[in-house]
Amino acid sequence: MKGRYRYHAVLEKTDMGYSVHCPELRGCWSQGRTKQEALDNIRDAVETYLASLREVLRKKEVRELTILA
Structure with missing residues (x-):
């Protein structure tokens, strides 16, 4: 699960x-x-x-899926 990932950060102006x-x-x-x-x-x-x-998933069976979209 460790690696380099990109995520979006959605900013909204507030008071x-x-x-x-x-x-x-x-x-x-x-x-x-x-x-x-x-x-x-x-x-x-x-x-x-x-x-x-990562802590939660360490205790579970995890499979990788490849999705073509």
């Missing part, structure tokens, strides 16, 4: 700064006062999300 979420990772979101702070925070959130996912 308090910026909200940001990663659509590929359900429930993975963050916020910041500036765009850069929000992006730094979502990077941390994605890393934490993936670490938690």
Whole structure:
């Protein structure tokens, strides 16, 4: 599961700064006062999300699928 992955960071302006979420990772979101702070925070959130996912999947049978779309 370790490797180099790319994810999207969707930024939205709010009254308090910026909200940001990663659509590929359900429930993975963050916020910041500036765009850069929000992006730094979502990077941390994605890393934490993936670490938690690795822990959960380590105890499961995992198969790789190839999908042609």
